[in-house]
Amino acid sequence: MASERMTVAAAMVKALQAEGIKVAFGYPGAAICPFYDELLKSDIRHILVRHEANGGHAANGYARITGKPAVCIATSGPGATNLITAIATAYMDSIPMVIITGQVNSEQIGRDVFQEADITGAAEPFVKHSYLVKNPNDVAVVFKNAFYIAGTGRPGPVLIDMPFDIQKMEIDFEYPDSVEIRSYKPSVEGNKLQVKRAVAAIEKSKKPLICAGGGIFTAGAQGSLSKFATIADIPVVNTMMGMSSMPADSPLFYGMIGMHGVSAANYAINHCDLLILLGARVGDRAVTAVNRLDGTTVIHIDVDPAEIGKNLAATIPVVGDVKNILNQLIALCENYDHYDWRKELDEVKATQDKPIVPAAPGFVNPKEFIRHLSAKLPAKTVVVADVGQNQIWTCNNIALKSGRFMTSGGMGTMGYSVPAAVGAKLADEENEVIAICGDGSFQMQFMELATMMQHGVGVKVIVMTNNRLGMVREVQTNAYGNRLTAVFLDGSPDFIKLAEAYSIPAQRVDDISKADKAIDDMLAAKGCYLLEVRVEEDQKTIL
Amino acid sequence: MKHTISILVENHAGVLARVAGLFARRGFNIDSLAVGVTDDPKISRITIVADGNEYTLEQIEKQLNKLIDVIKVRHFEQSELLSRELVLIKVACQPAQRPELISIAEIAQAKISDITVNTMTLELSDSEPRLKTFEELLRPYGIKEVVRTGTIAMQKGGVSMKL
Numbered sequence: 001m002a003s004e005r006m007t008v009a010a011a012m013v014k015a016l017q018a019e020g021i022k023v024a025f026g027y028p029g030a031a032i033c034p035f036y037d038e039l040l041k042s043d044i045r046h047i048l049v050r051h052e053a054n055g056g057h058a059a060n061g062y063a064r065i066t067g068k069p070a071v072c073i074a075t076s077g078p079g080a081t082n083l084i085t086a087i088a089t090a091y092m093d094s095i096p097m098v099i100i101t102g103q104v105n106s107e108q109i110g111r112d113v114f115q116e117a118d119i120t121g122a123a124e125p126f127v128k129h130s131y132l133v134k135n136p137n138d139v140a141v142v143f144k145n146a147f148y149i150a151g152t153g154r155p156g157p158v159l160i161d162m163p164f165d166i167q168k169m170e171i172d173f174e175y176p177d178s179v180e181i182r183s184y185k186p187s188v189e190g191n192k193l194q195v196k197r198a199v200a201a202i203e204k205s206k207k208p209l210i211c212a213g214g215g216i217f218t219a220g221a222q223g224s225l226s227k228f229a230t231i232a233d234i235p236v237v238n239t240m241m242g243m244s245s246m247p248a249d250s251p252l253f254y255g256m257i258g259m260h261g262v263s264a265a266n267y268a269i270n271h272c273d274l275l276i277l278l279g280a281r282v283g284d285r286a287v288t289a290v291n292r293l294d295g296t297t298v299i300h301i302d303v304d305p306a307e308i309g310k311n312l313a314a315t316i317p318v319v320g321d322v323k324n325i326l327n328q329l330i331a332l333c334e335n336y337d338h339y340d341w342r343k344e345l346d347e348v349k350a351t352q353d354k355p356i357v358p359a360a361p362g363f364v365n366p367k368e369f370i371r372h373l374s375a376k377l378p379a380k381t382v383v384v385a386d387v388g389q390n391q392i393w394t395c396n397n398i399a400l401k402s403g404r405f406m407t408s409g410g411m412g413t414m415g416y417s418v419p420a421a422v423g424a425k426l427a428d429e430e431n432e433v434i435a436i437c438g439d440g441s442f443q444m445q446f447m448e449l450a451t452m453m454q455h456g457v458g459v460k461v462i463v464m465t466n467n468r469l470g471m472v473r474e475v476q477t478n479a480y481g482n483r484l485t486a487v488f489l490d491g492s493p494d495f496i497k498l499a500e501a502y503s504i505p506a507q508r509v510d511d512i513s514k515a516d517k518a519i520d521d522m523l524a525a526k527g528c529y530l531l532e533v534r535v536e537e538d539q540k541t542i543l
Numbered sequence: 544m545k546h547t548i549s550i551l552v553e554n555h556a557g558v559l560a561r562v563a564g565l566f567a568r569r570g571f572n573i574d575s576l577a578v579g580v581t582d583d584p585k586i587s588r589i590t591i592v593a594d595g596n597e598y599t600l601e602q603i604e605k606q607l608n609k610l611i612d613v614i615k616v617r618h619f620e621q622s623e624l625l626s627r628e629l630v631l632i633k634v635a636c637q638p639a640q641r642p643e644l645i646s647i648a649e650i651a652q653a654k655i656s657d658i659t660v661n662t663m664t665l666e667l668s669d670s671e672p673r674l675k676t677f678e679e680l681l682r683p684y685g686i687k688e689v690v691r692t693g694t695i696a697m698q699k700g701g702v703s704m705k706l
Contacts (some may be wrong), residue, residue, distance in 0.1 A: 023697070120557070121560070123558070124561060124564055125564065125568050128611070129611040132556075149611060181611065182614060182706070183553065183611060183612065183615075184611050289548070305608075306605035306606055306608070306609055310605075
């Protein structure tokens with residue numbers, strides 16, 4: 001391919017096109033205007049969000065569905081710093097993103113000029129890598145490398161900071177075909193000897209358990225997970241990030257582990273003799289007492305060697321792409337039978353569901369509501385849970401047989417669900433995308449209702465309202481003598497009227513007998529919809 | 544326990560900040576740090592002496608390897624290392640005391656780098672414990688200023704740290 005003469009801004013757009021980018025999320029400002037001027041001429045669809053962080057979360061949702069790096073854009077200074085929470089959210093959950101920020105003129109960097117922020121410095125702890133482009137001729141290689149780094153190995157956000165004057169310079173542009181980064185060579189195949197050791201441990205085990213994490217999605221290994229679990233007859237639990245990696249109706253599936261997990265899953269973790277961790281990093285909320293696993297054989301399979309042994313000592317570490325390693329295991333494993341172990345877990349599972357306590361008049365038990373919702377969801381629905389009680393109610397009561405569950409697992413970022421759902425819907429316009437949040441988190445993100453309406457993104461939003469920051473309220477009740485402070489959401493608007501102000505159809509569910517009809521109405525709506533579910537203020541997180 | 548870690552990095556702006564920032568935010572303590580370009584001008588070598596147990600050391604190495612600009616990380620046992628640090632010590636010195644200080648310098652194989660009517664500046668390149676001894680020998684005269692470079696280290700024998 002011959003090189004072409006063009007501005008750096010035009011080259012940036014060409015680079016995005018070469019990477020197959022169809023949608024970009026952003027918020028402009030003066031320092032990024034040369035790039036926006038070129039973007040206008042392209043076929044890339046720009047989604048104007050209402051806050052930069054939401055552009056980041058939307059790219060996050062988009063990337064989780066496509067499995068490829070998604071793009072978000074902001075201007076210099078406050079535009080860039082507003083993105084930091086979204087960058088950190090993506091970093092913690094290993095989501096591939098390329099973030100483009102405008103920067104002040106290269107000659108003025110370091111002089112504290114208007115809207116200057118050292119964003120590569122500020123975002124350093126939360127990026128996989130970052131570039132501040134000072135030489136216009138670097139732009140092609142920087143973009144090529146950024147997309148490669150963001151999307152390979154353990155994915156993550158990569159930031160490209162583009163000074164205003166550099167964007168306007170002319171260069172001879174030619175997009176490279178390949179990448180050559182001598183210091184970055186992620187492992188792909190699992191070491192054969194380690195895989196053999198893993199198989200030997202599986203053969204020996206009487207009570208093996210698979211714990212599936214978010215890495216299953218990164219590797220696109222859902223099918224391989226299911227196949228491996230079935231032929232080796234191994235029960236499966238998942239972390240919050242691994243939710244929906246295994247069909248919920250599989251007899252081998254025992255639910256989510258952790259502080260907010262279900263009894264059967266935690267029993268399984270504490271009683272297995274072999275734990276196979278797949279793309280899971282053993283976070284503190286997932287395995288609350290690592291010492292309980294002393295004596296358990298641990299096979300830890302992860303693409304990032306730094307995760308192995310970080311939180312839990314692994315007996316057999318296997319570094320590489322989870323899908324490849326699962327396929328290596330499938331080829332070597334026989335049809336084992338762990339009937340007795342499954343029966344043991346089935347007994348715990350049978351007793352874990354306590355009966356639903358009916359809510360007081362005017363309210364709905366949120367757990368019961370989620371079960372009604374779950375029963376009605378069409379195949380391949382994407383469910384995005386926010387952070388707080390709404391998230392745990394959803395995790396423990398939704399049963400996705402297909403489709404996708406996503407949430408801000410690592411960072412626990414409130415205000416994630418609606419913008420992430422916008423991104424997910426744009427990546428998967430055929431299927432339903434539902435955001436579930438509370439009245440606290442909704443008020444951190446409801447400006448995105450405008451984004452949904454402006455761009456015709458038909459996301460369905462469920463807001464569980466109890467006029468409380470429910471999870472903090474519960475902590476204060478349990479650990480601070482019920483001295484409740486700063487958890488009251490008095491002053492909140494009427495959410496139905498708010499939806500109407502955006503021309504979004506909405507209804508309130510204040511009795512479980514109305515839930516099915518309301519859910520049907522929501523699912524039947526062509527475009528956006530908002531459902532408010534009234535919840536009691538002292539509702540517990542776990543049954 | 545003290546560990547010496549040699550890191551080959553791309554000679555780019557901001558790389559040192561990334562390496563130092565990683566140590567800071569992961570809670571790894573740095574005792575000494577020295578940076579300089581290698582025979583290949585595109586590659587710099589960072590030598591870090593850090594404190595920590597086996598777990599910390601393993602994490603340091605793994606996390607460093609994740610930085611895109613880090614090309615290679617090696618950790619050395621103290622016994623396989625040739626390590627040196629350079630120190631400049633400005634010490635109070637009346638003319639009558641000069642012979643004593645010259646004799647200390649000779650014994651320690653230090654150089655006299657600067658001299659005034661009432662000060663003397665000595666320069667010594669040696670291993671860290673010997674620098675300490677040297678400093679203690681000079682202390683009674685009145686140390687006015689000390690500057691140390693941080694340890695640089697290289698593996699003994701014919702093996703070299705290349706890409």
